[in-house]
Amino acid sequence: MPLIALGLNHSTAPVGLRELVAFDAEGGSAATRALAAQPGVREAAVLSTCNRTELYCNVEAGHEAGIAAWLAAHHGLGEQALQAYLYRHQDEAAVRHLFRVATGLDSLVLGEPQILGQVKQAWQAARGSGSLDSGLDRLFQHAFAVAKRVRTDTRIGAHPVSVAFAAVRLTQQVFAELDTATVLLVGAGDTIELAARHLAEHDTQRLLFANRTLAHAQALASRFGGFALPLAELTRHLPEADIVFSATASREPVIGIQAVRDALRERRHRPMLFMDLAVPRDVEPEVGRLDDVYLYTVDDLDHVVEEGRRSRREAAEEAEAIIELQVEHFMAWWRASDQHEVLKTLRQQAEAQRDTLLERAMAALAAGRPAQQVVEQLANALTNKLLHAPSSALRHAALRGDLDLVRSAQRLFDLESPLGRDADDTGHSP
Template sequence: MQLLAIGINHHTAPLALRERVAFPLDRIKPALEMLRGVWPGTAGTAATPPGEPTAIASATAIVGAPAWVGGSAEAAILSTCNRTELYCATDDRGAREHAIQWLSQFHNISVDELAPHVYALPQSEAVRHAFRVASGLDSMVLGETQILGQLKDAVRTATEAGALGTYLNQLFQRTFAVAKEVRGQTEIGAHSVSMAAAAVRLAQRIFDNVSKQRVLFIGAGEMIELCATHFAAQNPRELVVANRTAERGTRLAERFNGRAIPLADLPSRLHEFDIVVSCTASTLPIIGLGAVERAIKARRHRPMFMVDLAVPRDIEPEVSDLEDVFLYTVDDLGAIVREGNAMRQAAVAQAEAIIETRVSNFMQWLDARSVVPVIRQLHGHADAMRLAELDRAQKMLARGDDPSAVLEALSVALTNKFMHGPTHALNRAAGERREQLVELLPDMFRPAGRYSGHH
């Protein structure tokens, strides 16, 4: 059985192509079922279930479905905004070409357009890739944790589709364990690598618990939305949005169970908030030194944490001179982000070392699995010989032969039969082959346990 990871990601394909190759979550299970030929069809093809779109129907029409599409293969699909990947375990040596063909037909994209952007990683490369993806080493934001949850969702969906078996189950369980080990033993995710994350981390340095603080966001653009997402995850006591356009401010506030206030109310209400994050398109400061001085006085000098992400600035720079105000600009947060990136990069080498060790361990397990059919065959052959000699012994006993003589004959016959193959191979071998057998046979026939001669 061969492992294969095949797909496209933000390193190999532009967003426009990634969008076309993406699988909506509700389409992954049907896609896996089609891929593995679950629905009955004719001439080795899988039939299209009722109601499927034409593009999906065409994906099922691969004449003479390849071996890896059969029920003995295993498959899982991971699809996010940055990557679409197919993990499979298959005996088909043409799996790469078949996978590209299937993806192109499923999404109605020509093979010539898709193939240059596809990577195909076999065996240990596939294992290493899965470990790196789950650990956040292959993400657009180094060390991010969202991908691990997305991978777990992909595995859950594949399980529900009946598409996982021994090999991929083992791969993904070890993948999750490696991701946990990397995050537990390195600082790959311990440092802020975005403005929003850095703002939350700075707030946590000033306030023991952000959940006890009132947070004000000024503006309703993309950066404020991102910051609101990060702060909302800390469950603040109150979340408020002030924006020039009331409708847009209200819409953003409602997304996070907050409320909106008119921007004109800001001077009279600034003192209510412990944390203020501002990012507007104003060409002039909207929060002056005097307004903050009055707010601090009304707060009886309880500290205020302020973040100005606007360029030009929303908050007059002189505010940073006030004793009870902690003001950070976009440049301050940028420095923290750069430091965080550098710290995460330093953790990469340690994470890669952990991954290499775990890849080696998995490949040892995979190698051991490869001899399982041979072991089963040996057991079957030996059992057939045992049953034949047992039948002969029972017939001897039935006709009244001496039991001791029967047991002696049984043991001699079994010994001769078990020794025939190795002895014959040794007699026929010559040169290096004979030397190899001479070295191997003692290990193969070494007695175990209490039969080793030590009583």
């Protein structure tokens, strides 16, 4: 049964379309159950983030096309409207794709770690909805192991690739204990949000968010457990800050040298660190000349970011090699599991034939027929039932000259009589 990975992401679809096909956290489990209930779908999982929506399915052959149709219908879209933006991977390619997603190789920011947690959430939701069996469940768990190995064996996550990440990393070097520091974040754009996320991951206990639009500051404060204040109150709260991150769209500096002097005086000259991530700059350059002040700008971080990108690209090549090896390992298991299904079906058929004949034998005994006669008939009937299909196949194989099948049957059934030799000599099966 084919493994299918179908979806769209930041590289194939615009944000407007990604928003239309996204699944929220509450509706994800219900959607997974609905997908698993589609004809021919044996297993299903839905991965949905701000940058991607992907469906992973184990389907019966011939039902692959129904996955895209379901995605479009579920969101009230025409299937044709999605076709140009979708990618489809099957079997080995689907396995490789999930491994690359889980390790961050398919992310907008190469090697970013958040995606692994999102993949785990998708797996847990699918498990909770009862839409996973051994196939997809094993695939996702293998993906987690691959991601862990890539993190352990390569340096893909060792270097910053964004200004915000680089700034937080540098902040750690100046303030070793971020969890005891008070951090003031000025602005509410992507850079400040990303910096807040990294600070929260380091358990920074006190975050202050200042923005010209208070509602935006309140939104960030709510998300990361901080306190919001209007930009007009920045100067009053500046003395509280050990560290200041600033990234506004202002054309003029929002933090002047006199405000910093006053803050240092109130702090009794305890050091302050300023990370000015704005262009044009938010902090007056003269601030950097004050004692007890450390001031860094985007220019100070650019070379760190570029070194990080280069390092991650090199690490990505190592990660790809690990992934290729693990794809082979998983596919070997997957093919073996297909054989288990064949054996399971063979046993089920044999047991069904046995039960049918046993029921007839019990009925014959109940009708008073001699037990020895009933047992002999049962043994003969069961032998004929079990051997009919393989005997017929071997007879036709010999007539066609298909000696490979004949010899395979000899090995399969551990036959002492050389069927292949008889067929070679006579042209007929025994």
